[in-house]
Amino acid sequence: MNYFPDEVIEHIFDFISSHKDRNSISLVSKSWHKIERCSRKRVFIGNCYAINPERLIQRFPSLRSLTLKGKPHFADFNLVPHEWGGFVHPWIVALAKARVELEELRLKRMVVSDESLELLSRSFASFKSLVLVSCEGFTTDGLASVATNCRHLRELDLQENEIDDHRGQWLNCFPQSSTALTSLNFSCLKGETNLAALERLVARSPNLESLKVNRAVPLDALTRLMSCAPQLVDLGVGSYENEPDQESFMKLMAAIKKCTSLRSLSGFSEVTPLCLTAFYPICQNLTSLNLSYAAEIQGNHLIRFIQFCKRLQRLWILDSIGDKGLEVVASTCKELQELRVFPSDLHDEEDNDTAVTEIGLVAISAGCPKLHSLLYFCKQMTNAALITVAKNCPNFIRFRLCILEPNKPDHTTSQSLDEGFGAIVQACKGLRRLSLSGLLTDKVFLYIGMYAEQLEMLSIAFAGDTDKGMLYVLNGCKKMRKLEIRDSPFGNTALLADVDKYRTMRSLWMSSCEVTLGGCKRLARNAPWLNVEIINENENNDLMMERNEEDEREKVDRLYLYRTVVGARKDAPPCVTIL
Amino acid sequence: MLSEEELQSNVSVASSPTSNCISKGGGLKVHNYFGLSDSSSVESSTLSGNVEDDKATISLKATELTLGLPGSQSPARETELDEKPFFPLLPTKDEIFSSSQKNIASGNKRGFSDTMYTEKNWMFPEAVATQSVVNKEVTQNIPKGQLGTLNNSSSPPAAKAQIVGWPPVRSYRKNTLATTCKNSDEVDGKPGSAALFVKVSMDGAPYLRKVDLRSYTNYGELSSALEKMFTTFTLGQCGSNGAAGKDMLSETKLKNLLNGKDYVLTYEDKDGDWMLVGDVPWEMFIDVCKKLKIMKGADAIGLAAAPRAMEKSKMRA
Numbered sequence: 059m060n061y062f063p064d065e066v067i068e069h070i071f072d073f074i075s076s077h078k079d080r081n082s083i084s085l086v087s088k089s090w091h092k093i094e095r096c097s098r099k100r101v102f103i104g105n106c107y108a109i110n111p112e113r114l115i116q117r118f119p120s121l122r123s124l125t126l127k128g129k130p131h132f133a134d135f136n137l138v139p140h141e142w143g144g145f146v147h148p149w150i151v152a153l154a155k156a157r158v159e160l161e162e163l164r165l166k167r168m169v170v171s172d173e174s175l176e177l178l179s180r181s182f183a184s185f186k187s188l189v190l191v192s193c194e195g196f197t198t199d200g201l202a203s204v205a206t207n208c209r210h211l212r213e214l215d216l217q218e219n220e221i222d223d224h225r226g227q228w229l230n231c232f233p234q235s236s237t238a239l240t241s242l243n244f245s246c247l248k249g250e251t252n253l254a255a256l257e258r259l260v261a262r263s264p265n266l267e268s269l270k271v272n273r274a275v276p277l278d279a280l281t282r283l284m285s286c287a288p289q290l291v292d293l294g295v296g297s298y299e300n301e302p303d304q305e306s307f308m309k310l311m312a313a314i315k316k317c318t319s320l321r322s323l324s325g326f327s328e329v330t331p332l333c334l335t336a337f338y339p340i341c342q343n344l345t346s347l348n349l350s351y352a353a354e355i356q357g358n359h360l361i362r363f364i365q366f367c368k369r370l371q372r373l374w375i376l377d378s379i380g381d382k383g384l385e386v387v388a389s390t391c392k393e394l395q396e397l398r399v400f401p402s403d404l405h406d407e408e409d410n411d412t413a414v415t416e417i418g419l420v421a422i423s424a425g426c427p428k429l430h431s432l433l434y435f436c437k438q439m440t441n442a443a444l445i446t447v448a449k450n451c452p453n454f455i456r457f458r459l460c461i462l463e464p465n466k467p468d469h470t471t472s473q474s475l476d477e478g479f480g481a482i483v484q485a486c487k488g489l490r491r492l493s494l495s496g497l498l499t500d501k502v503f504l505y506i507g508m509y510a511e512q513l514e515m516l517s518i519a520f521a522g523d524t525d526k527g528m529l530y531v532l533n534g535c536k537k538m539r540k541l542e543i544r545d546s547p548f549g550n551t552a553l554l555a556d557v558d559k560y561r562t563m564r565s566l567w568m569s570s571c572e573v574t575l576g577g578c579k580r581l582a583r584n585a586p587w588l589n590v591e592i593i594n595e596n597e598n599n600d601l602m603m604e605r606n607e608e609d610e611r612e613k614v615d616r617l618y619l620y621r622t623v624v625g626a627r628k629d630a631p632p633c634v635t636i637l
Numbered sequence: 638m639l640s641e642e643e644l645q646s647n648v649s650v651a652s653s654p655t656s657n658c659i660s661k662g663g664g665l666k667v668h669n670y671f672g673l674s675d676s677s678s679v680e681s682s683t684l685s686g687n688v689e690d691d692k693a694t695i696s697l698k699a700t701e702l703t704l705g706l707p708g709s710q711s712p713a714r715e716t717e718l719d720e721k722p723f724f725p726l727l728p729t730k731d732e733i734f735s736s737s738q739k740n741i742a743s744g745n746k747r748g749f750s751d752t753m754y755t756e757k758n759w760m761f762p763e764a765v766a767t768q769s770v771v772n773k774e775v776t777q778n779i780p781k782g783q784l785g786t787l788n789n790s791s792s793p794p795a796a797k798a799q800i801v802g803w804p805p806v807r808s809y810r811k812n813t814l815a816t817t818c819k820n821s822d823e824v825d826g827k828p829g830s831a832a833l834f835v836k837v838s839m840d841g842a843p844y845l846r847k848v849d850l851r852s853y854t855n856y857g858e859l860s861s862a863l864e865k866m867f868t869t870f871t872l873g874q875c876g877s878n879g880a881a882g883k884d885m886l887s888e889t890k891l892k893n894l895l896n897g898k899d900y901v902l903t904y905e906d907k908d909g910d911w912m913l914v915g916d917v918p919w920e921m922f923i924d925v926c927k928k929l930k931i932m933k934g935a936d937a938i939g940l941a942a943a944p945r946a947m948e949k950s951k952m953r954a
Contacts, residue, residue: 135802136836192809218809246809327813353814401804402814435804462804493805519805544802 064089068097077102099123104539104564106144106168107589110624111152122161123187124149128168130567130618131517132542134192137569137616139593141631144168147177148629154181162187162213169193175200179207186238187213194220198228198247205231213241215268223249230255239263243270245294245325253279261286267319270294273327278306284313292346293317295325295333307336315339324348324374326355334363341366345393348374350400361386371395371428376402377414377435384418388425396431397422401462416443423450431456438469439496444478448485457482458493464520464545467497474498480505483513493517503527507534515540525572528552532559542567550577553617557585565620573617576610581619582637589626590637591618801836801847833923839867839900839931850923856915863902867931903930 071094074080084094100123103109115121128144146168153160160182170193178185185208198221204214205228229252232239239259244251251274260266260283268291269283275296284290314320320340326333326349334355344367349360353376360375361383370391377399379387387394399414416439422429423446430453439461459479467473475496483489483506490512494502498521506513507530514537522528528548531541532555541563549572560566575592582590593616626636833850846866853859902914905928914922914929 132802134807135805136808137802192807218807220809351810351813400810401806435806460804464800464803517805519803 064093067093071097075100096120100162101125103127105620105622106146106149107624107627108564108620108622111149113624115152115156115158119158121153121158123164124153124160124162125164125166126168127166130542130565131167131540132544132567132569133167137544138618139631139633142593142634143627143629143631145629146170147174150174150178150181154178158182159184161185162189164189164191165193166191167193169195170200171195172197172200172203176203179203182208184210186210187215189213189215189217190219191217192219197222198224198226198249201244202226202228202231205229205236206233209233209236210238211236212238212265214239215241215243216246217243219246221247223247225249227252227255229259232259234262237262238265240265241268241292242266243268243294245270245272245296247272247274250274257282257286263287264289266290268292268322270324271296273297277310277333281306281310281313284310284317288313288316289319290317291319292322293320293324295323297328307332311336311339318343320344322346322348324351326352328354330354334359337363338366342368345369346372348372350374350376350398352376353378353402357383365390367391369393372397374398374400376400378402379414381414381418381421384414385421385425388421391426393428394422394426395428397426397429398433399435400433401435413437416440419443420446420450423447427451428453430454433458433460433493435460435462437462438466439475439478440468440470441473441475441478441481442468442470444475445481448481452485452487454482454486454489456491457486457489458491458517459495460493461496464495465497466495474501476501476505480509483509488512491515494521495519499523500527500530503530507531510535512537514538516542518543518546520545522546522548525549525552525555529555532556536562538562539564541565543569543571545570547572549573550580553577554581554584557581560585560588560619561621563621565618567616567618568614569616571613571617573614574610575612575614578614578617579610579637587621587623588619589622591630592616592635592637593618594633594635835904835926835928837863837866837929837931840933848929850926855919856922859914860902863929863931900931901934903932904928905930 067090071080071083074083077100080094080098084091095117097120098118099120101114101118101121102125103114104127106126106128114124126146126149128146129138129142132138133142144167146165154177161184163178163185164187170190175196178188180203188204188208188211196219201214201221204211211232232255236259240263242259242263251272253275256271256275257279260269266287267289269287270292271280271283271294273296275283280295284293314336317340321344323337323344323346341363347364347367347370349355352360355378357378357380360379364370364373364383365386368390370387371393373387373391373394373396375383375398379399384399387397399418401413403413414434414436416436419434419436419439420443427450429451432454433456436459439459468475468478476499479492479494479498479502483492489510492506492510492513492515494517500523503522503526506516510516513535516531516535516538518541525548527546528543529552531538532552539562544567548568553568553573554577578590578592582588592614594614630636834847835850837846837848848859848862848866850859853862903911904914904922904926905911906925907927911930917925
């Protein structure tokens with residue numbers, strides 16, 4: 059290979075798109091490193107504080123697409139203070155300054171401001187795609203800037219963000235000449251939408267494949283939209299305000315029938331159960347169905363719909379479908395690869411008969427041999443069920459089980475669920491992501507350390523007995539990248555046993571564990587290439603300062619550490635101390 | 638399900654050694670309340686041991702094939718704090734106890750709070766007994782996993798299941814579903830208009846709680862609910878900030894604290910300012926309140942009146 063001119067090698071590298079592979083290529087030799095970095099177009103940064111934008115741009119001058127992740131995963135569950143960090147602004151400033159020809163920006167759990175969006179929209183002439191997932195800090199004004207200034211915008215995908223809806227006319231801001239849209243998702247906006255503007259936009263976007271509207275788009279508007287865009291592949295429905303009358307309903311059904319390319323359906327917040335039936339004409343074509351926000355649709359309606367969805371590969375649903383519903387899924391959806399069952403009753407108010415149990419899970423595992431990704435919220439589980447699931451589905455890549463009540467044992471034997479999860483890790487040799495729950499001892503971690511060779515991400519809550527548990531994982535799981543632990547009795551011994559391990563990991567989160575300030579300080583001293591962050595939200599600063607000096611045996615509320623090449627970040631709020 | 642006899646017998650075994658191993662030094666975290674953790678017949682040596690012995694036994698146990706009991710410090714529910722102040726930290730063979738202990742062991746992720754409970758149980762058994770909620774939970778001593786119908790009346794609904802960040806469902810999803818489920822009118826641009834959870838923190842308390850502001854109709858209800866939730870914390874506040882909190886408490890001082898004389902309730906409004914609760918009409922309050930904080934009276938002086946900057950500088954001084 060070294061005898062080829064650089065352009066040839068570069069051309070060969072063009073065929074290699076996976077980040078992992080490209081990272082490996084860059085390690086082969088100096089010349090490959092150079093060729094690779096100069097030709098690299100897409101970069102993924104799993105932790106925005108691991109590196110800074112200047113160094114990124116220096117290394118990858120041809121950057122076109124950047125993916126950034128900010129806050130730690132547990133920020134999703136309110137465990138990270140609001141002001142923790144993850145600001146995208148410095149990145150956009152640096153990229154603009156260096157005149158990077160940015161085309162695509164994908165952000166997850168970052169703080170985005172209207173100012174950032176404005177700057178973004180003005181700085182990159184060929185900007186095409188903006189994907190924001192679980193971000194916050196901006197309003198529809200920012201969206202208006204993007205719509206106005208990004209002349210070549212193809213994709214605007216807003217997933218589950220906290221957006222302040224000023225009910226402005228941002229949809230109107232797309233210029234008449236803008237016809238390149240392929241994907242528009244604003245389902246997370248809470249306010250009114252300018253329907254006329256939306257219809258005009260959809261009508262002049264012949265390439266629009268994905269459209270996800272927010273609640274405020276009523277049925278008749280939806281009908282019109284679908285009539286303009288029969289080429290839709292992915293549709294997110296808003297809400298149906300009232301029980302639709304016969305005529306409107308027939309019109310909707312007729313429009314839907316024409317959408318023969320429709321493969322993916324989502325939304326359905328605040329709808330009447332009847333609305334699902336409008337989609338019967340195309341349900342056998344669906345490969346992806348997300349009804350996890352459709353709290354109003356009863357289990358039996360869901361079941362009636364799903365039994366026609368024979369080609370379903372991805373299903374996100376609420377537990378109101380019940381075990382019976384999952385049995386229907388199991389017998390119908392033989393192509394199912396990913397299943398997520400979310401809890402509908404989040405405040406544990408009733409003894410919910412229709413919630414799902416281990417029965418539903420076993421049925422799915424028996425009926426869906428291609429299943430490889432699971433997120434399952436349930437009220438109870440047994441070892442026997444997990445062992446059966448492991449036997450039926452040895453191909454799990456992601457297995458996330460959340461038993462709603464912490465520390466709940468196997469409800470038939472009252473034992474811990476060590477054996478059940480042990481069976482999963484033993485059988486599923488390709489397991490990359492695992493979330494545990496229920497009653498668990500150190501033993502489950504022994505199993506994980508022994509068998510989970512490909513495990514990259516592990517989430518632990520209310521589990522384990524001693525530091526040994528965490529040590530089994532740190533010593534055994536060679537590919538561990540993200541470890542997040544809450545409310546488990548792991549302390550300094552485990553934390554400090556192998557400091558170099560953290561070089562191979564992206565991050566470690568420990569909250570409400572046994573690690574002390576002294577332990578964290580020691581770690582920080584021994585590992586200057588780590589940022590060791592202590593988060594103490596509910597203390598005022600005086601108290602914390604006193605505690606720092608007084609008592610190193612004080613337990614740390616929340617610890618977040620991550621490897622970095624750029625040292626301690628400068629934008630940490632007062633509640634975060636970087637040791 | 639456990640039979641009543643099993644439960645009762647476990648309780649009686651548990652009640653033998655009440656006095657052992659209450660350690661007060663910082664960093665020592667083994668508290669052996671009523672020997673609950675040591676009810677197992679297999680390793681009775683843990684009962685009388687000191688910390689080192691216990692630790693040795695623990696590490697031996699950890700590798701054994703057990704019936705599963707992790708015991709130790711994982712808070713099952715924050716409500717446990719109010720209702721079950723006993724939480725031995727040792728793992729145990731007795732699965733029945735272990736799960737209850739584990740569930741009882743809420744909040745003992747801090748040595749600080751552990752000692753708080755030591756104080757409470759040791760000094761004021763009457764106080765414990767008078768709290769009917771606590772009493773019920775103690776005698777039943779049912780593992781949370783099998784609570785089912787038995788745990789019907791004892792826990793106030795507001796206190797149930799409000800561990801911060803559990804279950805692990807994204808806030809966005811929680812808020813969206815909450816609105817949908819309550820079947821309210823079209824949301825006026827605000828997420829979660831049906832349920833309005835705000836975090837409540839208390840100076841010196843080891844973790845946050847959450848309350849649904851919409852489940853109360855006036856300040857009185859909110860105040861008494863919070864009082865219930867946070868009563869247990871007040872015990873540790875005497876001479877707090879660390880080691881001093883481990884001193885024995887006098888009864889009068891305790892009473893004072895429980896009456897809430899030393900504490901004020903404050904909230905952070907939409908502008909980020911901290912204000913005293915009670916200044917504005919209730920409806921307006923739930924509209925603007927973002928966070929609640931129970932502050933020590935001394936800290937809150939001049940809170941409502943002082944502009945934000947002044948208050949901040951005072952706190953940092």
